[in-house]
Amino acid sequence: MADYLEFLEKLDRKAYHEGEWQWQEGGFTVTRTTHWSPPGCHMGCGVLLYTKDNKLEKVEGDPLNAVANGKLCMRCLDLPEAVNHPNRLKYPLRRTGERGQDKWERISWDDAYDEITEKVLAIKQEHGPESIVVVHGTGRNIGWQVPYFASACMETPNVSTFGFTGFACYLPRMIGTSAKYGDMIIVDASQAHHDRYANPEWERPGVILVWGNEPIKSNADGFLGHWLVQCVQMGSKIISVDPRLTWWGARAAYWLPVRPGTDAVVAMALLNVVIGEDLYDHEFVDCWTYGFDALAERIADKTPEWASPLCDVDPETLRGAARLIAASSSCACQWGLAFEQQIAALGVTESVADLMAITGNIDNPGGNALYRCAFLIEKRYGLGDEYIDPEVYDKKLIPATSGINESNIVSCADTDTILAAIETGEPYPIQMFWVQSS
Incomplete structure (x- = not known):
């Protein structure tokens, strides 16, 4: 924290044109803005864009x-290459040849809008809005606009992160923590405070559990890796669960080189130690949890010795990591796609969620903060459902046995069911496929 305070004190705010959004500097026009870089992180980074002769230079x-x-x-630093690339699509194009010939002509935005509007209205009237499928990429800065557009304008229930982009990326963690906690969790790295680490009420995480994630390189899920680096510089200890020796593992109090796909085994062993050695937070468990006795019974025989041959992690390493989590002032879990990209995605998610809960690390200083999404977006990736006729919504393309409509926990239409409708015309033909940022 002292380093951060020193940084603030030395920062010449006047030199960086505080309060200005644009200025001239050394022959460049400098524009202050915020950027989301596809296929980028879920966070908007503050950038200074240097342009000359209407071209981005640096x-x-x-x-x-x-x-x-x-x-x-590097995504932001490489922006000039992306922006100035000759193959970058900048204008609406209309196909002039047959499908697959790759022949196009440029048209105006007004022409594109009129043509799309005419076709959408005709399809809705003739075939029903459910015959329109709208696909968007995973979150970022279009996570609410596209579902809202599809629901309120297209009036279709078939909004999807088609191709499992969401189902294999973050959605199981969002759904798993929503089921357990009511919201998603993010490491408390003081990002909720205007003055960040200088805020006297903030406490650094005692332990940062970096699980299946490389925060410095990926900056994933509403997070910037350098936040955690600063926490480590302030004294946070690291536990790294990763088959690779990353920057975090090299500096960790405990590195757990887990065999890929056995993360649930590691989680159950950690739970076994915390509960079996009576290291859990009794007050939090008594006041804020349910099903603890069932959990304790479920993992009673899942000892580190049981886990070690399955996950390739030494029993004493598992035991030491569990004790450090339980004994620390706080523990924050920064997790990654390793959770989604295995068969037991929800099981792994919920076992680690249980570990954070029974050690009292939910919505505590330096632990895992509960965050509500902005723009009224839900963890279901849904927005604007209320604009869809209930009879139309019941036609959402989902597997007949999924139970999704009954629970409504996932708003997305199902990829396999969409593909089946495209190929077979059942339960109805698809007339229009709108794809954005995917």
Whole structure:
């Protein structure tokens, strides 16, 4: 924290044009803005764009930005290459040849809008809005606009992260924590405070459990890796669960080189130690949890010795990591796609969610903060359902046995069912496929 306070004190805010959004500097026009870089992170980084003769020449981090504090990853730094690439699509195009010939002509935005509107209205009237499928990529800055557009304008129930982009990325963790906690969790790295680490009420995480994730490289799920680096510089200890020796594992109090696909085994062994050695937070368990006795019974025989041959982690390493989590002032879990990209996605998610809960690390200083999404977006990736006629909504393309409509926990239409409708015309033909950022 002292380093961060020193950084704030030395920062020449006047030199970085505090309060201005654009200025001239050395022959460049400098524009202060926020950028989401596809296929990028879920976070918007503060950037300074240097343009000359209406061309982007270079990008720098904005030291006055409270989120990124002037730090950028390669996605932002490489923006000039992406923006100026000759193959970048900039204007609406209409196909002029047959499908597959790759022949196009440029048309105006007004022409594109009129043509799309005419076709959408005709399809809705002749075939019903359910015959329109709208596909969007995973979250980022279109996670609410596209579902809202599909529901309120297209009036279709068939909005999807088609191709399992969401189902194999973050959605199981969102659904798993929503089922357990009512919201998703994010490491408390002081990002909720305007003055960040200088806030006297903030406490650094005692332990950062980095599980199946490389925060510095990926900056995943509403997170910037350098936040955790600063926490480590302030004294946070690391437990790394990763088959690879990453930056985090090399600096960890415990590195658990798990055999891929056996993360649930590790989680159950950690739960076994915490419960079996009576290291859990009794007050939190008594006041805020349910089903603890059933959990304790379920993992009673899942000892580190049981787990070790399955997950390739030494029993004493498992035992030491569990004790450190339980004994620490707080523990925050930064997890990654390793959770989604295995068969037991929800099981792994919920076992680690249980571990954080029974050690009292939910919505506590330096632990795992509960965050409600902005823009009224839900963890279901749904928005605007209320604009869809209930009879039309009942036609959403989902497997007959999924129970999704009954529970409504996942708003997305199902990929396999959409493909079947395209190929067979059952339960009805698809007339239009709108794909955006996917």
